[in-house]
Amino acid sequence: MTTIPQGAGSVRDRSTTETSTDDAKPSLPPPVVWADERLGVAKGMGLFKKVFPDHWSFLLGEIAMYSMIICLITGTFLTFWFVPSMAHVVYDGSYVPLKGVGMSEAYASTLDISFDIKGGLLIRQLHHWAALLFIVGIALHVARVFFTGAFRKPRELNWVIGTVLSLLAIIEGFAGYSLPDDLLSGTGIRAMNGFMSSAPVIGTYLTFFVFGGEFPGESIIPRLYIAHVLLLPALLVGLFAVHIFLVFWHKHTQYPGPGRTNNNVVGFPLLPVYTAKAGGFFFIVFGLTALISATVTINAVWAYGPYDPAQVTAGSQPDFYMWFSDGALRLLPGFMEFELWGFTFSPQIFLGSLVLLPLVWIILGAYPFIEQWVTGDKREHHLLDRPRNAPVRTAIGTAGISMYLVLALATINDIIAIKLHLSINDITVALRVLFFLAPVVAFMVTKRLCLSLQRADRELVLHGTESGRIQRTADGRFYEVHEDLSEYDRWPLVQHEPMRPLSVTEESETDEYGVDRPRGIAYKARRALSEFYFKDRVEPVTPAEVAAAHHHGEAEALPGGHAEALEESHAEEHASLRSDDRH
Amino acid sequence: MTDDQLAVPEPHSTPASTGDADTIDRFQDPGLPAHRPRRADVDEKAAKRAEHQVSFMFTLSILASLAFAICYFAVDPNLRGRLIIIGPMNLYHLILGLTMAASLLFIGLGAVHWAKTLMPDTEVAEERHLQASDQAARDEAAGILSQGFRDSQLDRRPVLLALTGGALALFAIPVALPTIFGLGPLPGDALETTVWKRGMRLMIDPSGTPIRPEHLTQGSVIHVMPEGFVGDTHGEDAPSALEIMEVKATASVLLVKLNPGDIQSQKQLDWGVDGIVAYSKICTHVGCPVALYERQTHHLLCPCHQSTFDMTDDCKVIFGPAKRPLPQLPIMVENGYLVAADGFAEPVGPSYWERG
Ligand code: HEM
Ligand code: FES
Numbered sequence: 001m002t003t004i005p006q007g008a009g010s011v012r013d014r015s016t017t018e019t020s021t022d023d024a025k026p027s028l029p030p031p032v033v034w035a036d037e038r039l040g041v042a043k044g045m046g047l048f049k050k051v052f053p054d055h056w057s058f059l060l061g062e063i064a065m066y067s068m069i070i071c072l073i074t075g076t077f078l079t080f081w082f083v084p085s086m087a088h089v090v091y092d093g094s095y096v097p098l099k100g101v102g103m104s105e106a107y108a109s110t111l112d113i114s115f116d117i118k119g120g121l122l123i124r125q126l127h128h129w130a131a132l133l134f135i136v137g138i139a140l141h142v143a144r145v146f147f148t149g150a151f152r153k154p155r156e157l158n159w160v161i162g163t164v165l166s167l168l169a170i171i172e173g174f175a176g177y178s179l180p181d182d183l184l185s186g187t188g189i190r191a192m193n194g195f196m197s198s199a200p201v202i203g204t205y206l207t208f209f210v211f212g213g214e215f216p217g218e219s220i221i222p223r224l225y226i227a228h229v230l231l232l233p234a235l236l237v238g239l240f241a242v243h244i245f246l247v248f249w250h251k252h253t254q255y256p257g258p259g260r261t262n263n264n265v266v267g268f269p270l271l272p273v274y275t276a277k278a279g280g281f282f283f284i285v286f287g288l289t290a291l292i293s294a295t296v297t298i299n300a301v302w303a304y305g306p307y308d309p310a311q312v313t314a315g316s317q318p319d320f321y322m323w324f325s326d327g328a329l330r331l332l333p334g335f336m337e338f339e340l341w342g343f344t345f346s347p348q349i350f351l352g353s354l355v356l357l358p359l360v361w362i363i364l365g366a367y368p369f370i371e372q373w374v375t376g377d378k379r380e381h382h383l384l385d386r387p388r389n390a391p392v393r394t395a396i397g398t399a400g401i402s403m404y405l406v407l408a409l410a411t412i413n414d415i416i417a418i419k420l421h422l423s424i425n426d427i428t429v430a431l432r433v434l435f436f437l438a439p440v441v442a443f444m445v446t447k448r449l450c451l452s453l454q455r456a457d458r459e460l461v462l463h464g465t466e467s468g469r470i471q472r473t474a475d476g477r478f479y480e481v482h483e484d485l486s487e488y489d490r491w492p493l494v495q496h497e498p499m500r501p502l503s504v505t506e507e508s509e510t511d512e513y514g515v516d517r518p519r520g521i522a523y524k525a526r527r528a529l530s531e532f533y534f535k536d537r538v539e540p541v542t543p544a545e546v547a548a549a550h551h552h553g554e555a556e557a558l559p560g561g562h563a564e565a566l567e568e569s570h571a572e573e574h575a576s577l578r579s580d581d582r583h
Numbered sequence: 584m585t586d587d588q589l590a591v592p593e594p595h596s597t598p599a600s601t602g603d604a605d606t607i608d609r610f611q612d613p614g615l616p617a618h619r620p621r622r623a624d625v626d627e628k629a630a631k632r633a634e635h636q637v638s639f640m641f642t643l644s645i646l647a648s649l650a651f652a653i654c655y656f657a658v659d660p661n662l663r664g665r666l667i668i669i670g671p672m673n674l675y676h677l678i679l680g681l682t683m684a685a686s687l688l689f690i691g692l693g694a695v696h697w698a699k700t701l702m703p704d705t706e707v708a709e710e711r712h713l714q715a716s717d718q719a720a721r722d723e724a725a726g727i728l729s730q731g732f733r734d735s736q737l738d739r740r741p742v743l744l745a746l747t748g749g750a751l752a753l754f755a756i757p758v759a760l761p762t763i764f765g766l767g768p769l770p771g772d773a774l775e776t777t778v779w780k781r782g783m784r785l786m787i788d789p790s791g792t793p794i795r796p797e798h799l800t801q802g803s804v805i806h807v808m809p810e811g812f813v814g815d816t817h818g819e820d821a822p823s824a825l826e827i828m829e830v831k832a833t834a835s836v837l838l839v840k841l842n843p844g845d846i847q848s849q850k851q852l853d854w855g856v857d858g859i860v861a862y863s864k865i866c867t868h869v870g871c872p873v874a875l876y877e878r879q880t881h882h883l884l885c886p887c888h889q890s891t892f893d894m895t896d897d898c899k900v901i902f903g904p905a906k907r908p909l910p911q912l913p914i915m916v917e918n919g920y921l922v923a924a925d926g927f928a929e930p931v932g933p934s935y936w937e938r939g
Contacts, residue, residue: 051709088824194869194933209766259615280694287688294680309832337906487613
């Protein structure tokens with residue numbers, strides 16, 4: 001290679017500095033100098049050299065971030081026309097079927113945004129789709145963080161912040177969904193009123209304070225509005241800022257791989273690569289949201305009509321992120337309600353709503369601390385786990401997801417019944433059973449699956465891959481040559497630490513007579529949990545095991561032939577690498 | 584082994600590993616693989632092609648933005664049309680959406696392609712350090728804190744400490760109390776009664792016409808509201824829209840004419856008129872209107888969570904999450920029309936604590 005092409009920035013840099021014409025020292029552009037004199041910004045430019053590792057699963061959090069930004073932008077647009085008022089008006093806009101119908105100003109203004117403001121429908125659709133994508137993004141992002149163990153020390157705090165963010169996100173979504181005051185969202189508010197009043201002791205006070213009196217009143221939409229456009233966005237944006245700051249502060253985790261250790265972070269610098277990739281991805285997310293909004297109608301409020309407490313549509317569901325709660329309300333049987341000392345207890349309502357939501361998030365928030373207590377591992381972790389290498393954690397995750405899915409399915413029990421011509425009662429009963437059964441099955445299957453994947457990894461490291469070449473031994477037998485993994489391919493499969501239960505790693509303390517000291521409940525619980533987590537395990541291959549396997553293999557097949565085959569294959573690999581380079 | 588360590592695979596720092604034997608017998612990290620140049624790194628033509636592709640995408644974005652602006656003004660906002668798969672839709676909305684999508688997508692795709700083909704793809708490694716500060720920094724921090732504590736004299740004046748805490752804990756009262764109690768009236772007994780009272784006529788919702796029993800046909804369901812809150816509600820002392828909403832949410836009623844022989848409950852028969860019975864329409868679960876009536880089975884189904892009530896057995900719950908039967912409104916005939924014989928005997932709608 002004699003001439004260095006123009007595109008090859010990285011190659012050129014080093015080799016052409018002598019001949020380069022513009023090798024004068026770069027100086028700061030005047031606006032930056034201006035800012036530096038006042039704020040010292042030059043000192044902070046190192047930020048642009050910050051390194052971020054690359055992996056598709058790291059984009060999930062970005063999807064959430066970008067959809068939140070899209071919600072902020074489009075929501076601001078909506079506030080210019082949306083009127084958060086329950087005052088009665090008679091509709092006189094251009095949507096003919098509703099002309100002359102009495103409705104709230106909130107509903108009428110939503111119709112105006114949809115039909116009388118140019119581009120208004122597009123923005124409404126963008127806002128709603130982005131809201132859904134926001135929550136999907138969060139859910140997938142949480143799953144990524146959970147299954148890879150990214151929540152481990154030192155990131156427990158950011159995990160807690162993340163769980164709060166996700167709770168706020170669905171509340172924000174519910175509040176927004178309720179604003180248009182159409183028949184569907186009004187029914188949602190009615191249900192909210194109902195489950196609030198089921199709260200023991202304070203229920204009626206709660207609803208009267210939140211609704212400003214009896215249902216429906218005239219306060220709930222204005223109040224949800226201020227929560228939706230001011231209080232919750234302020235909290236969301238504030239917490240998100242802390243969340244992303246902590247990502248910078250801790251530096252991003254990375255997947256294990258050659259050269260990627262717990263003491264470094266390998267990837268691309270913020271400037272220019274990450275700026276281009278992440279910035280570009282924002283536009284891709286925004287563009288795809290626009291594409292969906294252009295073609296698929298969501299929340300066609302005009303079709304539902306204005307809210308009327310005496311009417312309802314069949315098959316009414318909330319947005320998908322509320323399905324699990326609505327599903328729980330459908331599954332909890334009515335016989336749970338009882339009266340005691342002249343008061344009514346309705347656990348079949350408050351368990352599925354007032355208790356379920358906080359409970360799910362408390363368990364989620366507490367998980368890192370529970371796992372840390374069980375493993376006793378207080379070190380910092382910056383290398384992610386491959387999910388298979390933490391079988392019990394992964395299985396707990398899928399068990400939780402299966403419970404969520406059963407509840408979500410319950411929300412469409414009526415639709416399933418109609419589509420499949422089944423009795424809705426049978427489906428409901430089946431789902432009640434499934435709620436307890438599914439997590440057990442999911443747990444066992446996932447754990448087994450993880451263990452067999454780990455075994456497959458071992459197999460690969462010990463015996464290499466099939467080369468497709470058949471060789472004949474001296475005594476006329478045929479066998480296929482196995483190629484060892486390269487050092488680089490092998491490393492991700494063997495780098496993880498074996499996790500063992502405390503009963504193996506911690507000496508049990510004995511008194512002076514050699515008898516086990518009596519222990520408290522907490523100690524026993526911790527021991528039991530540790531067994532639960534790590535009793536069944538597959539350990540990573542050690543060099544000694546590989547050596548033993550080789551020895552074994554050579555003894556069985558033909559002596560020497562294997563090694564030759566290996567060299568041959570390496571030579572081929574190199575050749576192919578070189579030919580790659582040429583194109 | 585201290586609390587704050589980086590988890591390094593090789594050294595013997597694992598609480599969960601058994602020690603020397605297996606820390607020695609581990610594979611060694613081979614380190615970052617050598618960088619393999621991309622085509623555009625070594626082939627000027629490929630680099631040029633990549634540049635053209637990026638330029639092309641950015642150009643498309645610019646064109647799409649301009650197209651959006653032109654269409655915004657030039658296209659008729661009510662242009663409608665039919666699309667394959669999607670069906671009839673507002674084409675103005677579609678055109679704006681598609682041009683906007685193109686304008687955004689091509690910026691994004693261009694930028695990412697640029698980063699992947701032309702910007703450096705050599706991975707760099709940045710070091711990490713323990714989060715925890717070293718002992719010297721911790722000692723200094725401890726010194727600063729304890730100095731501040733002593734300078735404030737809080738260590739010697741415990742009363743001051745307690746009162747500072749107390750004052751800070753309670754200052755929220757003047758702010759929070761009026762906010763919370765200003766939010767709404769106390770419930771009182773508002774939930775216990777509805778507007779129904781003896782002699783009030785049952786009116787068809789939404790027409791607002793009174794009902795003659797002989798006009799009802801077997802098995803038909805009629806949605807009913809109390810007189811004065813439905814139909815033409817304009818006059819002098821007409822209720823406000825707000826009042827009407829509240830009445831709809833509590834006092835709406837379903838009227839069904841059953842074969843008296845099918846009715847299993849004597850009370851249900853007594854409170855009706857020749858098999859014509861009236862029940863609260865507000866679900867005793869969380870308050871949706873119970874609106875689906877199956878003629879054959881005489882079941883009333885709530886569409887929200889599928890509580891099922893048996894019309895022939897005093898609207899008892901036969902399935903689903905509701906517990907209590909729908910309350911019955913006693914009715915009678917007055918001057919040929921159906922009227923309430925009394926208000927509801929119990930609170931309607933969702934359960935609540937004081938309901939008892
Ligand atoms: C950040 C997360 C946000 C989420 C998840 C969200 C979600 C929603 C949803 C689902 C709707 C119902 C839209 C419909 O189909 O009509 C809605 C409506 C609305 N949102 Fe948001 N929103 C967010 C942020 C914001 C912000 C920051 C603002 C204002 C600054 C805003 C202003 C509005 C307005 C005015 C409406 C009612 C207008 C209408 O429904 O057409 N939103 N929101
Ligand atoms: S509101 Fe009727 S079943 Fe829930």
